[in-house]
Amino acid sequence: MTLHSKKIAFIGTGVMGASIVKHLLKADFDVTVYSRTKSKTAELVELGAKWAPTPKEAADGKDIIITMVGFPSDVEEVYSGQDGIFQTAKKGAVVVDMTTSEPTLAKNLYAKAKEKGIFSIDAPVSGGDVGAQNGTLSIMVGGDKEIFDELLPILQIFGSNIVYQGGPGAGQHTKMCNQLLIATNMIGVCESIAYALKAGLDIDKVLQSISTGAAGSWSLSNLGPRMIKGDLEPGFYVKHFIKDMKIAIEEAERMDLDLPGVKLSKQLYNTLLEKGYGEKGTQALIKYYVED
Template sequence: MEAKQIAFIGTGVMGASIVKHLLKAGHSVTVNTRTKSKAEPLLALGATWGATPAEASEQKDIIFTMVGYPKDVEEVYCGEQGIFSAAKEGAIVVDMTTSEPTLALKLHSIAQEKGLHSIDAPVSGGDIGAQNGTLSLMIGGNQEIVEYMRPIFETFGANIVYQGTAGAGQHTKMCNQIVIASGMVGVCEAMAYGLKAGLSLEEVLKSISSGAAGSWSLSNLAPRMLSGDLEPGFYIKHFIKDMKIALDEAERMNLQLPGLALAKQLYDTLLEQGYGEKGTQALIKYYSE
């Protein structure tokens, strides 16, 4: 694919790494984020600055968004200085925020009315996956447009799966977050148990990480727990948002998810204790304090 004119709205922990991959691949990238100073390292690498989502989106072929909450998604798309006020006809908008499936459907409908193409493409893999260009993408939207975008996605993703029509990507991400939420409880409880039993937790990890208990969280986040590294690959405050979305969607489907409900309860406790800006591995604090 030839070089594209790209806008990227939201250059947080993961977004910044994705922008670096896009720049390295030769694309022109204009960025917008709430605090310009956080984008300075990207500007030094050749990205340009857009003062608003609208300004960043003008005359762009592809517009990515990766912001915090559904209300932020709606604002950057539908606000007075939002993407939909400036995007050119035929542009492709790709929301990579973990957001509400119902909002993905709304954005898809508005995009169609404006002659745009909308894709929901939340990701998994955390800061490590973003840095290494190995993210998993769960994609909903028009399949033809998704296939057109595949070379772009491959600059920062290693597992790119089309899930279905608009909203399917977000529903798939909810499945992902449900597994992570309950799994993190298991990882933390295993570490707490091993510690109480007087075991060397480093040696425990050598045994269980490659066996039937193995998981991404166990291999990547348990070592961070042991070293006291609670810095975010993914913020607790955002994870709680995701769990609430999943629980709300499950309620609409008349589905009970007790494991997810328990995990959210534990993370809510950490949020109250001031850990909202820490990574999801900080759940270990619930068991150690």
């Protein structure tokens, strides 16, 4: 079977998933999509994707099934629920969970898939809406190396930094390392901007000076300008970031590791959630420091 003859199902067409599907369609793949909110698939169907009413029907007969949903409970539902992927996925199919989820759950999915003669990969991503749109996502992969090698040409359609991390769950553990860095760095970005504003500085000139030196970061360069403009639209939702921090804290506790930095970040983001910012982007943390 040639690469382009492989049929793909994509479950979860949110902020990032929709852009990934567009890249797959542009590369002439046969793609079937499912989203709990059907309207989120409308543009993709117009571009040539097929629509399925359930994950089970989307997965039926497909060679590769990619999922990118919100929470670990959603992952369990789309795989193991009564309308889930495992109901119809054929032997030899590859399931790829790109949700940021629990390493323990990734290992469980791998085991369940193996029982059914299916190959399972955990492949969370980083890069936000911009990375998804530009096809430059960082993809962290756990699972069998030979399956990663087979899948790599497809991942390269929408990713530019794709690294095999190890066995099942290794991709998710790596994503937790990524989220830990973002969680504490975001505090620094917001406090720096809040300080500059209080000091009466020209914030654009401040960013020009500090974003390319030792203090530079992706969050500062990409989300800092959004904070200044008051643009809180999500590249990644606050509610999902809190979920990620919760996973990181729980996994760390299993390893007898204390992470006070991420605990503080989660506390600050929970304050935002209580104020109704759950559907906004992670840059909304600036609202903790600077109100309109």
